[in-house]
Amino acid sequence: MHALHRKTRWQVAWMVLPAILTLLFFSLYPLLYSLALSLSDSQLARPFRAFVAFKNYSDAIADSLFRSSIELTFIYAFGVTLIETAIGFGLALLLNQESGASRFARTLGLLPFITPPVAIAAIWRLIYDPSSGLLNHYLVGSGILEQNVAFLGVPGLALASIMLVDIWQWTPFVFLLSLAVLAGLPHEPYEAAAVDGANPWQQFVHITLPLCLPGVLIIAILRLIGAMKVFDLVFMLTFGGPGSSTQVSSFYIYKVAFQQFKTGYASAMTIILIVVLTILVTLLIGLYRRAQQRFGP
Amino acid sequence: MKGETRTLLKLSRVLAAAVLLSACAAPVAPATPVVREVEVTREVIREVVATPTPAAAKPFEGQSINVLTIQPHAVATRALARWFEEETGARVQVLVVPYANVTEKAILDVTSGAGEYDVIEIWYPMLGNLVEGGVLEDLTQWWEENREALQFDDFVPSIAEPYTLINGRRWALPYDGDTHLLFYNREILDRFGVKPPTTWAEYREVCKTITEQGKSEGIYGCAIMGAKAPIILLSTFVNRLQGYGAAFFDQNGKPAINSPEAVAALEELVNQLPYALPDPKAVAFDEALAGFTTGKVGMMEFWTDLGQMSDNPEQSKIMGKWGAVPMPKGEGPNAASRPALNAGFALGISTLAQNKPLAYEFLKFVGRPDINVRVNTIVGGLDPTRKSTFDAEAYRKHVTPELADAAKAALSGAFAWPTNAKWPELQDILTENVAEALAGTKTPKQALDDTQAKWLEILGR
Numbered sequence: 001m002h003a004l005h006r007k008t009r010w011q012v013a014w015m016v017l018p019a020i021l022t023l024l025f026f027s028l029y030p031l032l033y034s035l036a037l038s039l040s041d042s043q044l045a046r047p048f049r050a051f052v053a054f055k056n057y058s059d060a061i062a063d064s065l066f067r068s069s070i071e072l073t074f075i076y077a078f079g080v081t082l083i084e085t086a087i088g089f090g091l092a093l094l095l096n097q098e099s100g101a102s103r104f105a106r107t108l109g110l111l112p113f114i115t116p117p118v119a120i121a122a123i124w125r126l127i128y129d130p131s132s133g134l135l136n137h138y139l140v141g142s143g144i145l146e147q148n149v150a151f152l153g154v155p156g157l158a159l160a161s162i163m164l165v166d167i168w169q170w171t172p173f174v175f176l177l178s179l180a181v182l183a184g185l186p187h188e189p190y191e192a193a194a195v196d197g198a199n200p201w202q203q204f205v206h207i208t209l210p211l212c213l214p215g216v217l218i219i220a221i222l223r224l225i226g227a228m229k230v231f232d233l234v235f236m237l238t239f240g241g242p243g244s245s246t247q248v249s250s251f252y253i254y255k256v257a258f259q260q261f262k263t264g265y266a267s268a269m270t271i272i273l274i275v276v277l278t279i280l281v282t283l284l285i286g287l288y289r290r291a292q293q294r295f296g297p
Numbered sequence: 298m299k300g301e302t303r304t305l306l307k308l309s310r311v312l313a314a315a316v317l318l319s320a321c322a323a324p325v326a327p328a329t330p331v332v333r334e335v336e337v338t339r340e341v342i343r344e345v346v347a348t349p350t351p352a353a354a355k356p357f358e359g360q361s362i363n364v365l366t367i368q369p370h371a372v373a374t375r376a377l378a379r380w381f382e383e384e385t386g387a388r389v390q391v392l393v394v395p396y397a398n399v400t401e402k403a404i405l406d407v408t409s410g411a412g413e414y415d416v417i418e419i420w421y422p423m424l425g426n427l428v429e430g431g432v433l434e435d436l437t438q439w440w441e442e443n444r445e446a447l448q449f450d451d452f453v454p455s456i457a458e459p460y461t462l463i464n465g466r467r468w469a470l471p472y473d474g475d476t477h478l479l480f481y482n483r484e485i486l487d488r489f490g491v492k493p494p495t496t497w498a499e500y501r502e503v504c505k506t507i508t509e510q511g512k513s514e515g516i517y518g519c520a521i522m523g524a525k526a527p528i529i530l531l532s533t534f535v536n537r538l539q540g541y542g543a544a545f546f547d548q549n550g551k552p553a554i555n556s557p558e559a560v561a562a563l564e565e566l567v568n569q570l571p572y573a574l575p576d577p578k579a580v581a582f583d584e585a586l587a588g589f590t591t592g593k594v595g596m597m598e599f600w601t602d603l604g605q606m607s608d609n610p611e612q613s614k615i616m617g618k619w620g621a622v623p624m625p626k627g628e629g630p631n632a633a634s635r636p637a638l639n640a641g642f643a644l645g646i647s648t649l650a651q652n653k654p655l656a657y658e659f660l661k662f663v664g665r666p667d668i669n670v671r672v673n674t675i676v677g678g679l680d681p682t683r684k685s686t687f688d689a690e691a692y693r694k695h696v697t698p699e700l701a702d703a704a705k706a707a708l709s710g711a712f713a714w715p716t717n718a719k720w721p722e723l724q725d726i727l728t729e730n731v732a733e734a735l736a737g738t739k740t741p742k743q744a745l746d747d748t749q750a751k752w753l754e755i756l757g758r
Contacts, residue, residue, distance in 0.1 A: 045430020153576025
């Protein structure tokens, strides 16, 4: 019996080995290659010219542009995640009922999510145009603004403008996943609460919110990881400007790798970013586990 | 349970085998229609004639090369490919990429060993980096062998060197001779009682006058391209830099980007921003072109093909209402109106070219004087690289004699960007700091001092 069980385990191991090897090759190999590049003086055309140990890492930590890019990335990622989670979950609560209107609203709400990111950036570039854009036209026309504003040309405002596009694009994603979380809530607590005389607000605060918390946390974590990697919107809308006010980490690393051609240095920055993200995600997963233990089924 | 486990195991074995076999199988070709050429042999009986004349076989029939080109030159390169095929029988596959990605594509093609490209389009400031990276074939001998036949001395001298020469060796063939002129809308300038400027201070005043009076109607005195892409932002800066008599490096090759003249040039640019089409920091090619060709902008510095675009009824509302003058000059003892070689492209041969003889033939074809005229007289064509093209009747008729003369004068003695191997990094640092100056987060002096310090560190001086 014991021998048969051992034999079965070996058979299973052999069967999944090709899939594991493929996964390892496509995920580990690029990581190890980047790690090797980061320890060398590498250019795009001449990789591994010389071993420089941790010089690229110390240069990256001393690089004020890299440090400010990480700061900007955190501001961006946390900002959009908080807003998208709040709006997406709120919309899911409102539209979590079967009616024609809510079904129509749900379909309409998906449009930003299914539109290609480059198309979204191109459209918003036109919307934000300071001389003939839609946004200025309506804001000035309605008297909210006195004169046209260069949404993508003012430091500070440019980052907020890109964040708005991100929120417009990704809130439907949060909304969809929140709907799934709400659909998975058990009915029994609500029935018991109704029997005990709890009103809808009390049910929402004491039942809905706690039960949804683990699911919403996971959605927020997923969204945060995605937002930390933002690139396409910055590339299309501002190219990191004005100045360096929208130069997030991924964009700065792209510039160093493909405009300065310093692939060794870019790899070091990438590894640092991976470490930072890993620490962040680990902390957040810990938060999720605690929420799961406290409020999960 | 045991039976179910055995069945599950059997299924798993079958699945795993299938995965393994599919991983080992040859890659599946993309689902595109497969066209097979079918050769049909038929016996044809001809009458015997006294002197039969067989059709001349095209010399490179059945052969092909791949040419990497940038999106703005897709039309021109495809036209060249077609003409080359008509003449030689060879097929030229034109592969188009955005201009910002052409250098990295060329480098990665060689470093990865893919060897997909035979002929590569090169943005000339990247030439040194490409040569150092071993991406380009040394064309020195080819130049010497073809110098007389292809009249290489006819190339505009100020283009021939920076576009092709590194360390005394030739690495490319001039392809697109880019420079900037100052274009203006005659109607707008006449309406506001101003004339095309000859100095940058005059430019600022003209721009200010028109904007202050015309802004309520959506008319601005000038469009300044300040979007944070090196080819855009630095072209704008360099137009002022050379006008003030400044340079990137001094005569000894030491960085001189924070000279008083350079600082004055950047200060002038920053002072012009408030009067330009909003917002200069977000204005790239499309926004500037749209502003000028729809009659919303009085002046704009742009490449010489703006003339053709302004006379194109499909995209312009200002046909025949524009003019072009040389770049203004700055102030100071070294100030001069000296155009800059902004953008500018050449063609090289990849060291991993699959068909080098044919690649050389293509370069020979493109390098012909008559082809230079031909490709510069089609809609969507290039900018001339030869002196003779500027004098050719067909070209002068195509762009107007005024523009042909202005462009020829602009290219002669033009200010070239550096082409050394470190330039990509130096350029990116300069772009970063000039962008900060435009955004107001650094003063012009601070921006250029920071650039100078970083350049000295990189160049080890």
